[in-house]
Amino acid sequence: MTEVTPVPLSQLTTLQTGGAPARMIDAHTRDDLVDGLRRTWAGGDDWLVLGGGSNLFVGDEPFDGTVVRILTRGIERMPSPTPGRVRLRVEAGHSWDDLVAFSVEAGLAGIEAMAGIPGTVGAAPVQNIGAYGQEIADTLVEVELLDEETGDVSTVTAAELGLGFRTSVLKQHHGSVAQRSAVILSVTLELVEVGSAERAVAGDQLRTALGLGPEASVSVAWIRDHVLQTRARKGMVLDPDDPDTRSAGSFFQNAIVSDSFARTLPDACPRWPLTPPDDPVTVIPLAAWDGYLPAAPEYRTEVKVSAAWLIENAGLRKGFRLPRSRAALSTxxxxxxxxxxxxxxxxxxxxxxxxxxxxxSEFGLILQPEPVLVGVEL
Structure with a gap:
């Protein structure tokens, strides 16, 4: 654990906002991270963990607490109990895009469509990051957590994280606190061994984004390269010379609405029906059988709709800014x-x-912010 001279968070976040914290710790190893967090929690100060700073929107006032920078790195390849699969255990501070590049080079499939997403691996499950139809929930096996309440390290399965659309029990949402106060130390993913061969591309979203037909077959390396090109065209790959990349990525979440509400939106609004959960298996002991089955549970059909389309069709075009403001929509x-x-x-x-x-006003829908808000209100 190394205590360093605090620097403004505007220098460490991709939105380039935020004052200096009262205290700053750099954790380069797993032991440093555990020790630094335990000491910070014992002191009772406000605290903030910082990885790549790409999903934070920090207020202008100095942060009166301790910032712990997670700078751990490393990938461990492990066997999987499932034939044809491999597990990777990755330190929390490892760059997410570096992990994607590693997996593609190794011929492993499952996260290639999430190339170019900024930030660190430890932040990925908190946000349940995703792009073009892939989510980390699809490949996540477990995480190592350091729990604030007990100070203990434990291994927690993906099923226990409450992973949903850009959320988990670890995420602090706008206007609420995280359901579980803990910090991820490492992440374990399970990926499919596919090598460099071309294979069918699953998912309409990814095929549409890459301009592929239903029968198209490409390699994981081809997908990664073309996703990076697509993201770069949208200003979604960090570039110090491009002001369009001084952002937190998608600031608003694509909205999840009921099927009935989606039908009130214009037909031109892009939408993606979400798969309902599988019906649970009902087992009735033969001795208790009375000839009737219990009613099947009812699920509300939900649809994801494009927040970008809603913004543009509310009259706010790319590059829009308020008078005299230095903030603007990306061009x-x-x-x-x-x-x-x-x-x-x-x-x-x-x-x-x-x-x-x-x-x-236009569509009757309140867009929700995707970044974590620290010292700022909407």
Whole structure:
């Protein structure tokens, strides 16, 4: 554990906002991370863990607490109990995109469509990151957690994390706290061994994004390369010379709505029906059989709709900014709020609230922020 001179969080976050914390710790090893967090929690200070800083929107005031920077790295390849699969245990501070590159080079499939997503591996399950129809929930086996309440390290299965659309029990949502206060130390994924051969591409979203037909076959390396190109065109790959990448990625979540509400939206609004959960198996002991089956549970059909389309069709085009503001929508993607140079958190928050108001007025839907908000309100 190394205590360092605090620097403004505007230098460590991709939205480039935030003042300096009262205290800052750099954790380069797993033991450093555990020790630093335990000491911070014992002191009772406010605290914040920081990986790549790509999913944080931090307020302008200095953070009166301790920031723990997770700088651990490393990938361990392990056998899987399932033939044709491999497990990778990855340290929390490892770059997510570096992990994707490693997996593709090794001929492993399962996360190649999530290439170019900024941030660290430890943050990925918190947010249940995803892109083009892939989510980390599809490949996640377990995580190692350090629990704030007990200070203990435990291994927690993916099923215990409450993974949903861009959420988990570990995520602090706008206006609420995380259901479980803990920090991820490592992540274990299970990927499929496919080598460099071409194979069919599953998922309409990914095929559409890459311009592939239903019968197309490509390699995982081809998918990664073309996803990176697609993201770069949208300003979603970090580039210090491109102000469109000074963002937290997609600032608003694609909305999950009922099928009936989706039908009130214009037909042109892109939408993706979500698969309902499998019906549970009902076992009735023969001695208790009375000739009747219990009613099957009813599930509300849900649909994911495009937040970017809603924003643009509420009259807010790419590049939109409020008068005299240094915050603006990306010129490449209407879902990214960008810092055009020196924008304050207050300016970005003002723009976010304006967008929410316009979409609500036009379509009756409140867009929810995707980044974690620290010291800022919408």
């Amino acid at each position: 490449k993607h209407a879902l990214a709020l960008t810092n055009r140079g020196g924008a304050t958190a207050a300016e970005l928050a003002e723009l976010a609230r304006f967008i929410q108001g316009r979409v609500l």
